Amino acid sequence: MTTANYQKHHCPIAQAMAELGDQWTLLIVRDALLAGRSRFSEFQESLGISRNLLTLRLTKLCDAGIFERVPIAGSKRHAYVPTQKCRALRVVILAMGEWAEKWANDPHIHHLDVLEKTTGQPVTVGFFRREDGTIVEPDAVDIVRHGNQKPDHGGKDLS
Amino acid sequence: MTTANYQKHHCPIAQAMAELGDQWTLLIVRDALLAGRSRFSEFQESLGISRNLLTLRLTKLCDAGIFERVPIAGSKRHAYVPTQKCRALRVVILAMGEWAEKWANDPHIHHLDVLEKTTGQPVTVGFFRREDGTIVEPDAVDIVRHGNQKPDHGGKDLS
DNA sequence: TCATAAAGTTCAAAAACTGAACTGAATTTG
DNA sequence: CAAATTCAGTTCAGTTTTTGAACTTTATGA
16 A cells, blocks of 8 residues: 555545654654654664665655754754644654553563653543543444444445 | 664563554554454455565464454354454554544545444543643643653663 | 764665465355 | 355565665864
8 A cells, every 4th residue: 555545545544654654753753752852863873773764754754744854053954853743643652652561561661651841740641531521431432434323334445 | 673672672662663663554453443354355455455464464463462363153264353452552543543633634534533432422532631630731741751750861762 | 173973875785565376275156 | 066256365576665884075073
């Protein structure tokens, strides 16, 4: 399935995969959001990704509006700064992190704490919530595509 | 970065990427969880993935305990059935979906409704919450590794 | 000024992925 | 019951991606 094919399906998951679905992209985002890295060489050293591929990935991420190339004051070099679109991936990253903490079988896996900036108080990641803010248990939700009440269908396309 | 390298870092995000980080895996999971697909040929037709690669991916997913090969009653063929570990990816998938609906620039993107089963009321996916249950805005949180109060550091490793 | 670092580019080799044909059961159809 | 079709793969040649290493070109630092 090419990027063109993803687009054709108009499925949000497929679209997300078209922008994020390779080995490196989400690790670059992680480095930016969780470790504050922003320079080419910081990503390169941290990840061990090959330099030409990192160039490609950062270019794609900038084109997608996930990072912004920002000139560094008093220098002609620049930083790759996460945009709001990038910061919006925080929930995705944390969902993956919590999943791995629970399900990956690495006994030495690290724990990611989420803290409120102003107070430093721990915050929990919740996943399903009603409009009034109350919590809904994961098993108590259905997922339906727009205009279709059945969660599973017999047709070929998903969205 | 090889799988071995991912493991070495003990970072939950890296671990998640080691299990899920390619073009197809999360789309297979999506097909299973949101469309109820479970057979080799269902995945193959839906995704257009090449058959040998699908074999590889399904084998890896079974080895990782994300799918289970279940014999079909009255047949010698089998189905790939999502395990609890797989169903736990629902929130990851939905978080990605909500992100794409908001940020991907496809004007025809489909909407995934998440509804409470009992009432049919829409539910929001992914949020941060204080101990008293009040909601924290996404930008108002920091993510830190266990045992380290600083969100950004000068060292080399992330977790 | 000279040396080093930062941010790439270039290129050959290796690995992954695709698409198509092939195989051997299982199932359906006539 | 025999023949045709479907299912769940396997095999393999060709293409595309990714890697790893060397190279370039501006900056910055001593």
